[in-house]
Amino acid sequence: MSSKLNSRGIRVYCLLGDGEIQEGQVWEAAMTASHYKLDNLCVIVDNNNLQIDGAVDKVMSPYPIDSKFKAFGFHVINIDGHNIEEIIKAFDTAKTIKGKPTAIIAKTIKGKGVSFMENQVAWHGKAPNEEEYHNAIKELKKKGM
Numbered sequence: 001m002s003s004k005l006n007s008r009g010i011r012v013y014c015l016l017g018d019g020e021i022q023e024g025q026v027w028e029a030a031m032t033a034s035h036y037k038l039d040n041l042c043v044i045v046d047n048n049n050l051q052i053d054g055a056v057d058k059v060m061s062p063y064p065i066d067s068k069f070k071a072f073g074f075h076v077i078n079i080d081g082h083n084i085e086e087i088i089k090a091f092d093t094a095k096t097i098k099g100k101p102t103a104i105i106a107k108t109i110k111g112k113g114v115s116f117m118e119n120q121v122a123w124h125g126k127a128p129n130e131e132e133y134h135n136a137i138k139e140l141k142k143k144g145m
Ligand SMILES: [Mg+2]
Pocket: 017, 018, 019, 046, 047, 048, 049, 050, 051
């Protein structure tokens, strides 16, 4: 909002978790961004369907995420959050949207590419130990990731 008021031309990128958007302050901010036509704001929702207590749709469903952001006045783009071309295209499109903020809903898989981490909620809030780290890197290198 400061950038808009002072014509500074700064774009703001805000990364949100899909569990995080259960919090009411997110929607207060979303309503504000829309009301003040903050087209310099680009929200990215990391939609991996996991949060610290389990699956987001079991804890407290935020779905449908895209419709909710649309209802709050956002331009919405759904993408595969692991596809670099889709990510770049979404950011390029967001820059062209005038008069409203943009929300990019990025469908992702937590721990993608590491067999013992993929879709495992246990990895939400902990770091791998030395051995797990080396095994994860080995798997990712083998897959060219
Ligand atoms: Mg999540």
